[in-house]
Amino acid sequence: MPSPRSSRERRAGSSSSGRPEFLSLVSQRSTGSPDSPSRRKESGSSAAAPMPEEDCMKLNPSFVAIALSSLLAIDLWASKRLGVCAGEGSAWGSARPLMKVIEISGHGIPWLLGTFYGLCQSDSSAAREVLLNLLFALLLDLMMVAVVKGIVKRPRPTHNKMDMFVTISVDKYSFPSGHATRAALVCRFVLRHLVLAVPLRVLMVLWVLIVSISRVMLGRHNMTDVLFGLLLGYVLYSVVEYCWLSPLSVPALFALWSH
Numbered sequence: 001m002p003s004p005r006s007s008r009e010r011r012a013g014s015s016s017s018g019r020p021e022f023l024s025l026v027s028q029r030s031t032g033s034p035d036s037p038s039r040r041k042e043s044g045s046s047a048a049a050p051m052p053e054e055d056c057m058k059l060n061p062s063f064v065a066i067a068l069s070s071l072l073a074i075d076l077w078a079s080k081r082l083g084v085c086a087g088e089g090s091a092w093g094s095a096r097p098l099m100k101v102i103e104i105s106g107h108g109i110p111w112l113l114g115t116f117y118g119l120c121q122s123d124s125s126a127a128r129e130v131l132l133n134l135l136f137a138l139l140l141d142l143m144m145v146a147v148v149k150g151i152v153k154r155p156r157p158t159h160n161k162m163d164m165f166v167t168i169s170v171d172k173y174s175f176p177s178g179h180a181t182r183a184a185l186v187c188r189f190v191l192r193h194l195v196l197a198v199p200l201r202v203l204m205v206l207w208v209l210i211v212s213i214s215r216v217m218l219g220r221h222n223m224t225d226v227l228f229g230l231l232l233g234y235v236l237y238s239v240v241e242y243c244w245l246s247p248l249s250v251p252a253l254f255a256l257w258s259h
C-alpha cells in the first residue's frame, strides 16, 4: 500500500509527524520555496538568506525526548544487570526458586481466592464490608493493569524466561508490573483497614519492597515497570477509598453476602 505521506513530504525527508528530519538541497530547489537559491537568483538577491529559526529548531530532537530516551537506556541497562535470577545459570540462579515463591505471594489468583474465601466465611458486617472492598480493589487493579499493558505494549525484557504461574494474554507485556501494582494497593489497603501490630505493619511494607525487587531480579521487568506499578497501585487505593462500597451505597451487593 502506498504510504499516506505526500510526495512532497517524502522528497523533503520529513517524518510521519510532519517534522523535517533531513532537508536536502535538491528537494528545497524542486519545491521552489521562497528561500531556495533559484528563487533568490530570480529575485536578484545575492546574499544567502538564513534559515528561519523555527526550521532550525525542528531539526533538533527536543530536550525531553533526549532525556526520556537516556532514562530508558539506563533503565534497560541497569535492569539487565539486576536480573541476577533470570535463569538457572544466572549469577544468583540458585535463588530463583525463592524468588518464584515471592512471585506467587503477589499473584492475583491467591489474593482473589483468599479474599473470596474470607468473604464467604465472614460473620461480621464490618469484615464483609472490608473484604468486599478488597475484592473490588483487586478486580479494579487487574483491569487497570490490563488496560495500561494493552495500550503501552512494552515487551518484557529479553532475558526473561516466560515460565510464570497462570497469566492472561496481556501479561506478555511488562509495563506496568501487575505484581508491584497489587502489592502497593494491598499494602495501603491492609494498613488502613486492618488493625495490625507494628511488626506486622513493617512486614507488610517489607513484602512490597521484596516483591518489587524480585520482579527485576527474576528478569520479569525493567525498573521503570515496577516503579510505575507501585505508583499506580498507590493511586488506585485512593480510587477504591473514594468509591468505597457500603451497605448504604450498594445494599443489593451486601444483601448477597448476608447470611
Ligand SMILES: CC(C)=CCC/C(C)=C/CC/C(C)=C/COP(=O)(O)O
Pocket (backbone or CB within 6 Å): 107, 108, 109, 142, 164, 165, 166, 167, 168, 171, 173, 174, 176, 177, 178, 179, 180, 215, 220
Ligand atoms: C478474574 C481474573 C480475570 C483473574 C485472573 C488472575 C490472573 C491470571 C492474574 C494475572 C496475574 C499476573 C501473572 C500478573 C502479571 O504480573 P507482572 O508483575 O508480571 O506484570
